[in-house]
Amino acid sequence: MxxxxxxxxxxxxxxxxxxxxxxxxxxxxxxxxxxxxxxxxxxxxxxxxxxxxxxxxxxxxxxxxxxxxxxxxxxxxxxxxxVNRNVEPDDDAESYTNKIIDATIAALVQAKKNIDPQTINLAVDQLIQAKQIMFYGLGASGPVATDAQHKFFRFNIPVTAYDDILMQRMSAAASSTGDVIVVISYTGRTKDLVDVAEIGRQSGATVIGITAPNSPLADHCSIVVDVDAPEDTDVYMPMTSRIMHLTVIDILATGVTLRRGPDFLKHLKAIKDSLKDTRYPAK
The missing domain is CATH 1.10.10.10 (Winged helix-like DNA-binding domain superfamily/Winged helix DNA-binding domain)
Structure with a gap:
């Protein structure tokens, strides 16, 4: 990288x-x-x-x-x-606000340089023809998997997010050829997620990893979208890594939308229109 x-x-x-x-x-x-x-x-x-x-x-x-x-x-x-400067104990609100925002922007700029468009294309190829899609994440990656479910349910493909390791293991074992499992892990070193990736592959599913390059998880995935944020989550709570993963989900969802073609936009509009009655008018 x-x-x-x-x-x-x-x-x-x-x-x-x-x-x-x-x-x-x-x-x-x-x-x-x-x-x-x-x-x-x-x-x-x-x-x-x-x-x-x-x-x-x-x-x-x-x-x-x-x-x-x-x-x-x-x-x-x-x-x-x-500039990856740690927040200091005596930082005021302006200082730590700027540091966190700057670090996030910088991480996204680095991701822009490093994410391979050809890998994105390969991942979209699998997602658009999937019989079903399952997103797996544990800990801080769990909400990212849920966000992915919220995005991908719109595509008329059965989609589920699991943040429970037992459900992940069972659904991976029940998967088959044509299914796609997307495993989200910043470190790529969580043993349980490596195990479910291996189970999914053995069952015939395509396993897409959104994870660190050259990690144990990457070694067990069919396709790896490399995301390598400069964040030590062994010590600090996940921040920029989570934002980068959410951005990758947005990229993949956009790729699937574009592959569906202009006629599919009517379907997306109908979903948006269904929300109109739930909101007060904008001022």
């Missing part, structure tokens, strides 16, 4: 020595300013020597500080600085 240098620095933060971490923290605090800084100014800001800054830059596979600044500028070219 392609990554930018700001993401790499953030990911490596805990493995840096004390001096390198000072340099990293100055850069992550204001990446744009770092692209305009001289090595002397950056060294003073981090309270380290200029050779320390150079060693830091070479650690991230650049030739030195000028080359590092070029990579940094390229990483910020999308207009969304990928």
């Amino acid at each position: 392609a990554t930018n240098i700001v993401q790499e620095i953030s990911n490596e933060l805990d493995s840096l020595n004390r001096s390198e971490r000072k340099v990293a923290e100055v850069i992550l605090a204001d990446p744009q300013a770092a692209t305009r800084s001289s090595i002397a100014v950056l060294a003073r800001a981090a309270q380290v020597s200029e050779p320390t800054v150079n060693r830091f830059c070479k650690r991230f596979n650049t030739a030195g500080f000028p080359d590092f600044k070029l990579h940094l500028a390229q990483a910020l070219a999308s207009g969304v600085p990928y």
Whole structure:
């Protein structure tokens, strides 16, 4: 998966020595300013020597500080600085609001770069011809599976969401050729979900994984939509990963809608029209 240098620095933060971490923290605090800084100014800001800054830059596979600044500028070219700063205990509402929103936007920009359109096409191919679709998710992925059910019931395909492992195991065992199981897991390391993916494959179903690349779950799926958010859900509660998964569900639902063709829009309109009497008029 392609990554930018700001993401790499953030990911490596805990493995840096004390001096390198000072340099990293100055850069992550204001990446744009770092692209305009001289090595002397950056060294003073981090309270380290200029050779320390150079060693830091070479650690991230650049030739030195000028080359590092070029990579940094390229990483910020999308207009969304990928700065994975943890919320601090003394952050005020404005600070943590901005941090959470910025982190989410940055994660979605990264997903835009990394999700393979050909894989999306393959997944849509299977979904549109499925006899039935089952969405599986546990924990924070459970509501994502439910959201998928809310989207996909509109397509006149039998669809169910399961967030209970026993129901997942039984429905996977009862599946057959022509059925599609979509397993949603950020880490791809939840043993129960790996097991149900294997059960589904053995039963003849097509198993689509929305999960981390090269994970145990990915190894047991027919098709893998890679979603790799920079979020350690072993430590922190899921935030950006959940938003990315919801976005992938929207992408797949849109793909199925477009494959249905313009005549299918009448069906979608009828569903929307059925809600009119349940709402007060907009002001």
